[in-house]
Amino acid sequence: MDGLIKEKLFGRTPEEVAEICRSLEMPKYAAGQIVDWLYKKNILSIDGMTNLAGKYREALKENYEIGLYPPSKVEESVDGTKKYLYQSGIKKFVEAAYIPDGERATLCVSSQVGCKMGCLFCMTGKQGFQGNLTAGEILNQIHSLPEREKLTSVVYMGMGEPFDNLENVLRSIEILTAEWGYGWSPRRITVSTIGIIPAMQAFLERSEANLAVSLHSPFEEERRMLMPVEQVYPLPEVLKTIRTWDFGRQRRISFEYILFKNLNDTPRHVKELARLLNGLRCRINLIRFHPIPDTPLEGSDDQAVQAFKDALNKKDILTTVRASRGEDIWAACGLLSTKEMTKK
Amino acid sequence: MQNKLPGDLKRVRVESVREIAENAYVLEYKRFFEFEAGQIISISLSAEEPPRMYSIASGEKDENIQVLFNVVSEGKLTPALSGLKKGDFIWTSPGFGKFTGTSGKACWIAQGTGIAPFASMFRSGQRVGKTLIHGGRYPDSFYYADEFELVLKENYIRCCSREIVPGTFHGRVTDYLNSLDSLSADSLYYLCGSSEMVVETRDLLIKKGVSFTRIVGEIYF
Numbered sequence: 001m002d003g004l005i006k007e008k009l010f011g012r013t014p015e016e017v018a019e020i021c022r023s024l025e026m027p028k029y030a031a032g033q034i035v036d037w038l039y040k041k042n043i044l045s046i047d048g049m050t051n052l053a054g055k056y057r058e059a060l061k062e063n064y065e066i067g068l069y070p071p072s073k074v075e076e077s078v079d080g081t082k083k084y085l086y087q088s089g090i091k092k093f094v095e096a097a098y099i100p101d102g103e104r105a106t107l108c109v110s111s112q113v114g115c116k117m118g119c120l121f122c123m124t125g126k127q128g129f130q131g132n133l134t135a136g137e138i139l140n141q142i143h144s145l146p147e148r149e150k151l152t153s154v155v156y157m158g159m160g161e162p163f164d165n166l167e168n169v170l171r172s173i174e175i176l177t178a179e180w181g182y183g184w185s186p187r188r189i190t191v192s193t194i195g196i197i198p199a200m201q202a203f204l205e206r207s208e209a210n211l212a213v214s215l216h217s218p219f220e221e222e223r224r225m226l227m228p229v230e231q232v233y234p235l236p237e238v239l240k241t242i243r244t245w246d247f248g249r250q251r252r253i254s255f256e257y258i259l260f261k262n263l264n265d266t267p268r269h270v271k272e273l274a275r276l277l278n279g280l281r282c283r284i285n286l287i288r289f290h291p292i293p294d295t296p297l298e299g300s301d302d303q304a305v306q307a308f309k310d311a312l313n314k315k316d317i318l319t320t321v322r323a324s325r326g327e328d329i330w331a332a333c334g335l336l337s338t339k340e341m342t343k344k
Numbered sequence: 345m346q347n348k349l350p351g352d353l354k355r356v357r358v359e360s361v362r363e364i365a366e367n368a369y370v371l372e373y374k375r376f377f378e379f380e381a382g383q384i385i386s387i388s389l390s391a392e393e394p395p396r397m398y399s400i401a402s403g404e405k406d407e408n409i410q411v412l413f414n415v416v417s418e419g420k421l422t423p424a425l426s427g428l429k430k431g432d433f434i435w436t437s438p439g440f441g442k443f444t445g446t447s448g449k450a451c452w453i454a455q456g457t458g459i460a461p462f463a464s465m466f467r468s469g470q471r472v473g474k475t476l477i478h479g480g481r482y483p484d485s486f487y488y489a490d491e492f493e494l495v496l497k498e499n500y501i502r503c504c505s506r507e508i509v510p511g512t513f514h515g516r517v518t519d520y521l522n523s524l525d526s527l528s529a530d531s532l533y534y535l536c537g538s539s540e541m542v543v544e545t546r547d548l549l550i551k552k553g554v555s556f557t558r559i560v561g562e563i564y565f
Contacts, residue, residue, distance in 0.1 A: 116539035128540035
């Protein structure tokens with residue numbers, strides 16, 4: 001059977017593994033054993049499933065493999081941030097950024113190869129859309145991370161729009177949070193979207209993870225220049241949907257806001273943001289712009305960022321500035337993978 | 345990308361489905377709502393199936409809604425849509441979205457079936473000060489060419505990438521734009537097509553001196 005492309009076990013739910021076991025005439029309990037090996041233990045091959053009878057391991061190996069693979073490249077910043085590159089097909093790469101911060105460590109994972117949303121400030125969009133990652137490929141960025149045991153949170157803010165790959169994203173969250181999976185609290189997970197409303201509704205209904213929305217301008221005309229999705233899912237509709245949802249005391253809603261010089265960093269923007277978000281228990285994360293090649297946009301300077309933050313806090317909107325990390329290692333999402341993809 | 349908004353979808357009877365070029369179809373049904381040229385609708389084959397979004401290609405006052413689509417062979421919806429007959433039913437939404445036109449000067453740049461919103465604007469009377477640049481692979485990719493040619497004349501530019509055809513520019517729309525010495529600075533630029541086309545064309549326009557504030561893109565999600 002050499003040369004046969006085998007199906008991957010990693011990323012499957014217990015029900016799916018049970019179905020495979022049934023088809024291979026394996027005993028029912030084998031499914032639980034396999035799931036345990038996949039998500040609770042560190043094995044790289046089916047041979048490692050040592051509590052499974054040899055004949056069943058052989059039967060599995062005929063058509064399946066684990067499906068875990070290590071990063072193909074890593075770049076490390078002077079500040080400790082590491083950007084890992086995972087290969088997902090021929091000349092297709094995704095990035096995962098490991099960001100240690102004192103006692104905490106966050107991993108920013110990708111959900112798609114490339115992206116089709118076409119945001120003006122985004123490098124990943126310039127690659128075009130090359131495909132969705134499977135749940136296994138999303139989880140592999142976490143499972144195969146050398147620093148996995150140190151992780152305190154995962155954010156879906158890497159390459160791609162998570163809600164354009166909703167089912168695989170939800171499945172990866174299910175595996176991350178299930179008792180039979182990694183057993184993480186959903187509060188350690190945040191998914192970031194540009195605001196695809198139907199998928200956002202489904203996410204809110206079907207998961208307990210935190211939600212982050214890329215906002216970037218409170219004004220429709222301005223936002224649609226930055227983000228074409230505004231034409232289809234306007235911000236007021238996104239906010240209306242969010243307002244209908246009871247986030248409870250633990251689940252967080254936050255808004256991402258990249259500050260662009262003389263574009264979206266004025267008192268007028270503060271005022272409109274305060275009006276739009278009035279009464280919503282949320283946080284705004286201000287982000288410094290990491291310049292990308294040929295961009296017409298320029299990031300606001302530190303003084304403007306601080307002033308914007310203070311002005312929003314004065315309006316009683318909890319606002320923080322995200323620390324810029326890994327600027328010496330192609331920090332803007334999509335830069336490293338584009339560099340690798342275009343290598344001769 | 346799935347879309348279930350706005351509101352519930354309505355069941356409507358198909359008037360016709362015509363193949364107008366290789367792999368390109370026009371579906372029509374009676375208009376039951378007011379809309380603004382450039383808007384999109386959601387279509388599904390049943391109330392349970394997640395709908396997909398398409399631009400309206402007909403004019404605001406036309407009796408029928410027209411939807412232009414290519415069949416995506418591995419797709420779930422378009423192969424089925426292409427096989428519908430008069431009297432069959434689909435589920436559809438009223439028009440929505442903000443990719444609407446202007447009465448002022450504008451350059452419409454489309455790829456393939458991305459021509460649909462511009463056809464709607466054109467058919468709704470937005471004709472003065474308009475330039476249309478349409479990219480297609482083959483000569484039959486220039487849907488509605490007769491209508492545009494008659495009115496827009498030299499402001500209707502076809503860019504054919506796979507064949508050399510008299511009266512058309514040989515190459516992609518970006519090749520055509522690149523061949524121009526300068527671009528109008530006071531025009532609005534509307535782009536509609538795949539994300540790759542929109543991003544590449546937007547980057548090129550910016551490189552050639554157009555302010556990003558004058559560029560509006562609609563992407564086939």
